[in-house]
Amino acid sequence: MQIKKTAVVFTCVLLVASLLAGCGPKKQSLPAIRFLADDSEAAKKYAQGLQEIFRKNLGIELVLENVDFKTRLQKMRDQDFDLVFAGWGADYNDPMSFIDLWVTDGPYNDVGWSNEEFDELVTLAKTSTDQQERMEAMAKAEKILLDEAPIIPVYWRQRNFAEHPWAKGIVRTAFAPSNEWKWAYTEGRPGGDNELNLNLGEEPPDLQSVTCTDTVSIDILNATLEGLVRMNPDGVYEQGSGLAESWTVSDDGLVYTFTIKDGLKWSNGEPLTAHDFEYAWKTVVDPRTASQYNYIMFFVKGAEDVANVEIPDEEEDPEGYKDAIAELQEALDNMGVQAIDDNHLVVTLEAPSTFFLSLCAFSTYYPLNQKAHEQWGEGYATEVDKMLYCGPFVIDEWKHGSKMVLKKNTGYWDADNVKLDSIHFDMIKDINTPVTMYEANELDAIGVPGDFIPKFQSERPDEFKQMPEAVSFYLECNLNHPLLKDPKVRQALSLALDRQEYCDNVLRNYSEPAYAYCPPSMQGAEPGEVFVEKYLKDYLPITGDVARAQKLFKEAVEALGYEAPEPPTK
């Protein structure tokens, strides 16, 4: 009897207690945050390091989703992510190459972020000719971006490489082409001088300058072709450095007149003229070429109109096709590039640009011989003898997927300054093999994979070097996520991220903690001035501010009606 009574009382107490518990303001547990990242070995480690930092500092557990590169891009495009580890590399040396990604409805604005003031500042920076004004506008825009934090900058990558002491004069830049071999030479090379053995890592997928987008192909093209200008080893674009002898610019900065050098020849002996440039540039934007880098040509007047012509299928709609071709022809005729004779090329720009000359050194702007291009059609530049050369080197041998040999181009206008006789490239994708080959002196220079840094530091400190890259890595937040839609939550994430610790302890590859979004390799108002250093130095605390982050996160999360997690104490 006694026992029964106790049981009844106990049950009642339990019932009341559970009722009371249900009464107060109901707190839901935190919704999961999925964290999308690539699935390469390195990317997995980096993502996991980040997951660990957020777990330690905020007590949240990101759900890792490592997928292959293209799946990630597709998911980003479909906004099928909560948080994603993404990166962007510059196309040209101006902060705009990074900033204009985030304008409202921009093609790369995966997070769907929109801010009117930001948009206005970007438009101002795009149209102004006053460098100072432009830089200030972009700096202000970047501050808005960092405050609203639809993206959270994490780090700026460095490039690590090693070269033997006898390999000299290879110019490495933060922008494509990343390796310039024109001025390379050797001194006391064990296998004989004036030769280099290097590893490309893979078969160059596309050696057609008008469509090529990948760094491997761009490096090869830079060695075998040449634009109107070529960057000097000290990073400037001088008159006469490329195929143009000189140029003049109109007072409003819109019209460039290039004089092409006399007596230039393609590798088959045909003369190389201003017409080859006109043909190439028009081919880049022609919708039938479907070149991914056509937007780099959009600085030229009327280029975008050409690219926007929609051409229907010839068989399905012959009438529409004919009309579209006529429209295309008209747009091409109106495009601001014209060879007035064999030696003169007149280029009209959409708006004055401070970096147009650097673009003229880029592979998309290289010349193309119409006859050869049409003769080989789709097969152009797929074999040694199906392409023409006009740069410091020609391709002598190309065994697909295995090796490529470049030989000095004796017909090159500046052949006297090319010291190398040949460059032998392997295409080995593996990580360990090239290191072993480098140690055996079978390769003269290699990129050093992250894991090998300590080894090179201790064993070959004089051969191991770093340089900055024009690449920025950041987290993108899905603004529809129940937590991430709140700017405070995003700021808390940004503050909780101890970027210094992340670079020192997880990446360990000399990457720089990002205190802003644009990497320091982007130039400011004048050469030598670093944009972020001048305008945004330490805008984000690189060691984070964990206490503030925890407070901010707790407030924001509770205001949203969720229970804030307790960070682990340790």
Added chain:
Amino acid sequence: MLRYNPKPEDFIPLTLDEKESDAITRPPIGYWQDVWMRFRKNKLALTGLAILAILGIMAITGPIISQWDYRECDYGHFNEFVSSSHWFGTDYLGRDMFTRLWHGTRISVFIGVTAAVIDLVIGVIWGGIAGYFGGIVDDIMMRIVDILYGIPYLLVVILLLVVMEPGLASIIIAMSLTGWVGMARLVRGQVLQLKEMEYVLAARSIGASPRRIIARHLIPNTMGVVLVSLTSSIPGAIFGEAFLSFIGLGVPMPQASLGTLANEGYQVLRIYPQNMIIPAVAMSLLILSFNFVGDGLRDALDPRLRQ
């Protein structure tokens, strides 16, 4: 002529012992007991079994006795060599290799056994039905098997893994999807032979249903061969997962399998060889012992090899 008449004294009653001398004193030896007896004599197989047992115990207790969590990063101690606080050293993120190794063993064995068992179940049912019924049923079923056999395994697995959400389940499904085919062929071949046996005929003539014949007579009698094949398909699946890890499709982070561990170690082989050697040795031991056990089992199961 001398005749002898037996007298009662000539007869002595049997003693208790003698009475029982006709009975079978040794307990009857069943098929499996017989197998075990022969298996026991095989030193290699026994060693394999012992190693498997040790690995199994370590996989269960290893992560428990370690003071580290398998995913916990000990910042400042990266790629460290064997020490008193990290018994097998640490990896790139400062995670304890001892804990990760046994955690990985667990996952690898889990993948191997699950994939192999799925293969076994589907394969035995499929092969059993095809083999028993023969004719058009067999033809259709085996043509399906042949087609699946012709599909490049790698292609299907990779495509599936890219299509599905990454995870343990996806890996097991992808591997089983084409993996059961071999088992089905094997079982069918066996059943084709067995169904001509007299005892099957006997069962059929007393009206046993096909289900009963397959389940009670045919499948149990193919078990020997199937078991041997199982001991080679478990290491096969473990290897398969290791290969997938090598091309970046292994178990998702921060989980670990022996394959992902070996692959992570491979990235740093030239600098911190212990990070690859330890998981590689564990994997080799695991596969080695499965193979030894498999060989031993096959020898033990095949009475013709009896000497």
Added chain:
Amino acid sequence: MGRYILRRFGFMLISLWVIVTVSFILMNAVPGGPFTSVKLTPLVEKQLERKYGLDKPRWQQYITLLKNLLRFDLGLSIRERGRSVNDIIKYTFPTSAVLGLEALTFAVTLGLALGIIAALYRGKGLDYAAIIIAVIGVSIPNFVVASILQYVFGYKLNLLPIARWESFKHTILPAFALGLGTLASMTRMMRSSMLEVLSQDFIRTAKAKGLTSAQIIWRHGVRNAILPIVTILGPLTAAITTGTLVIERMFGIPGLGKYFVESIYNRDYPMIMGTTVFYSAILLFMTFLVDIAYGLVDPRIRIARGKGD
């Protein structure tokens, strides 16, 4: 026999069609497309799809694919711009085949020898030695073997090249690393097959007839024991001559293997289809050949099949 061959051949074609269809469906289910890249704009994507005929409805693409396959035209690779898939296969397959066959020759000859020795000395030291070699071969992943070989023979001893694909010398290390696994399974199979044959009655008869043991082993043992191994030789050849991915990557060998994986990562649809069809065709054809050869060699099979059909 003629009808049988014809049937098998017809079946081969049907299998191939099923494989193409399944691959087509799977391939299109993978997220992202051949042009997906960080800097792709929707405008160019549309232009590219038009150019490669990917803007057409799926069923139309499928019909075009089948039509082209009937003409043995695998189309243009999207990733390696301007090169046809036929050319890429024509260029890379011989390399893979040379490597594969070299590995196979080494693995089969040595594997058979080891297997025979192990069987003859069953339960003795030599048997254990062979088993241990075999099992170690099966249980060490080939990328481990390969990097050890590279380090020891290429770098430390400087006897053989570390990588590259130029002369016979360059093929030794990769062929060895590739063949080791097969060598091991060959040994195990030959051993058990040999043991089984040696316990048969006709061996006893042969012994009773007073044949020398060498004659028994060769004429009656090995010849019969090798039969089951022939059956797996077909698929094995197909697998080893195309599935050399890991080894190719490590030694920088321009073979077909890498395309199996990379074409999927690159969403290079024509290349995925090309490698699939090519591989399946080889595999099916090898199985077909082996079936027929086996049918010719072993009359029992023919009878059993006749019944089964």
